[in-house]
Amino acid sequence: MPIRQLSSSLINQIAAGEVIERPASVVKELVENSLDAGARRIEIELEAGGTRLIRVRDDGTGIAAAELPLAVAAHATSKIASFDDLVHVATLGFRGEALASIASVSRFALTSRPRGSAHALCIEVADGRSTEPHPAQHPEGSSVEVRELFHNVPARRKFLRAERTEFLHIDELVKALALAHPDVAFTLTHDARSQRVLRVASDEAARLARVAALLGDEFAAQCLAVQHTAAGLSLHGWVGLPAAARAQADRQYFYVNGRLVRDRVVSHALRQAYSDVLFHGRHPAYVLFLQLDPASVDVNVHPAKSEVRFREQRLVHDFLFRALHEALADTRAGQGAGHAR
Ligand code: ADP
Numbered sequence: 001m002p003i004r005q006l007s008s009s010l011i012n013q014i015a016a017g018e019v020i021e022r023p024a025s026v027v028k029e030l031v032e033n034s035l036d037a038g039a040r041r042i043e044i045e046l047e048a049g050g051t052r053l054i055r056v057r058d059d060g061t062g063i064a065a066a067e068l069p070l071a072v073a074a075h076a077t078s079k080i081a082s083f084d085d086l087v088h089v090a091t092l093g094f095r096g097e098a099l100a101s102i103a104s105v106s107r108f109a110l111t112s113r114p115r116g117s118a119h120a121l122c123i124e125v126a127d128g129r130s131t132e133p134h135p136a137q138h139p140e141g142s143s144v145e146v147r148e149l150f151h152n153v154p155a156r157r158k159f160l161r162a163e164r165t166e167f168l169h170i171d172e173l174v175k176a177l178a179l180a181h182p183d184v185a186f187t188l189t190h191d192a193r194s195q196r197v198l199r200v201a202s203d204e205a206a207r208l209a210r211v212a213a214l215l216g217d218e219f220a221a222q223c224l225a226v227q228h229t230a231a232g233l234s235l236h237g238w239v240g241l242p243a244a245a246r247a248q249a250d251r252q253y254f255y256v257n258g259r260l261v262r263d264r265v266v267s268h269a270l271r272q273a274y275s276d277v278l279f280h281g282r283h284p285a286y287v288l289f290l291q292l293d294p295a296s297v298d299v300n301v302h303p304a305k306s307e308v309r310f311r312e313q314r315l316v317h318d319f320l321f322r323a324l325h326e327a328l329a330d331t332r333a334g335q336g337a338g339h340a341r
């Protein structure tokens, strides 16, 4: 075959292959966009585990009428403009690919009304073609509707699991996003039945209640609050008491500047901090938020952005170890003496 330039819809489908693995990946991208748009309230509606319909509605800034076609174009973003912006990026998105990717593997509609505007517009994309924006009804904010995900990608469709399983993946993801955004209200509906309603948590007690709603009462009753700041790094959150450790490492939520990540440096530091208070083969539960200068962590490591690279790994490792070691000191002193609160 001769060398040829790929069509933009094929380019988008290839990009979608990297980040849009299942309905939960779509929900992640859409909710992250709503969060980046400063939403205070995010409603997620699903049908058939998200395979038939995913609708995410927010009350965020909205998109200016003239920019609607760009929002669904690949490599178009309002979040960075230069390499320097990328180094300091504080938004969850910055690649400008999600909407174009999702639209290339679904029947897609984006409706938006910018704050302060009297009019909403809707743009639809299907089979690689987008419509002219047309007038629509919508309160201030945006809605994205994704229907029949992977209708044109049989290979991906084949790997979808039962609707219930796909729903559980979405629910898990919504939990993880909601944990990091106590100041945002979330609702999750599946097949017209309400599954989660999370009101804004404005104080520490309400935040712990949200943790309890998401991680269980058992965790909330058996955890320690962590608050530690040093060398420009700040850590806060909750760690499970050793007694509440689990056989599976399934309740570990670690956020770097609001982004849920899996990182070896982090898990190693936490494992070490727990090493002398945990039985072998048990895993601590935790919800921890690390804040640091965006310039000292690279988030552009992988398209899915679930990995990061710390510029000073040793510093971060020692900081985390010290913070946790200190938080767990009492459990160490009182081992067997029932120091659980
Ligand atoms: P990225 O988030 O990486 O910029 P996306 O493809 O996810 O790329 O979105 C493209 C652009 O569309 C965003 O940069 C933003 O300007 C706009 N956008 C997408 N979703 C929303 C939303 N819910 N509210 C406001 N603007 C949005």
Ligand code: MG
Residues within 6 Å of the ligand: 029, 032, 033, 093, 094, 096, 098, 099
């Ligand atoms: Mg995005």
